[in-house]
Amino acid sequence: KAGVTQTPRYLIKTRGQQVTLSCSPISGHRSVSWYQQTPGQGLQFLFEYFSETQRNKGNFPGRFSGRQFSNSRSEMNVSTLELGDSALYLCASSLDKNTIYFGEGSWLTVV
């Protein structure tokens, strides 16, 4: 059974650029969440999508956005990148409320 797949795994961007990260959840999972992980702040919730609708949102600026497609795949976008956006971005998928599985993440470096 395939796990949560995130692409790309590594990327380097320049300040001011934008980036799009992709997440394919486990087959059948309709809930997809995104998290930012940094050494200083740990894992912080960005947003959650369920059946193409944003169900919850964390305390991040509007530069961070996301969407979910009808096949449950999700993308997140960060516009006008800042140095502080350098982090590991993790996607998680869930079938129900009992188990939430994470992907390996996308490492973003902003220079």
Place this chain on the structure above:
Amino acid sequence: EDQVTQSPEALRLQEGESSSLNCSYTVSGLRGLFWYRQDPGKGPEFLFTLYSAGEEKEKERLKATLTKKESFLHITAPKPEDSATYLCAGSPGGATNKLIFGTGTLLAVQP
């Protein structure tokens, strides 16, 4: 404000030396308390979900317990391969799979 606090930040054990990791939480309407293991450069790996005070779950050398304010992850006779960061997260009530994470305990087991 919802909060999850883990202690200690780091723990070094000798192989076979049992110990416990602590997770204190204040999460509104806690729906579930999650434990994850994270290896360097990888996404969190799901271990357990606990739902109510008094509940216990076991997996190999790990046992998680839950009270109304805390959760403990007991590691019995650890091996070097148990070395990792252990993350605790609470899921608040409501229609969401949002997780509020602690900052983790970095466990090092020496042979």
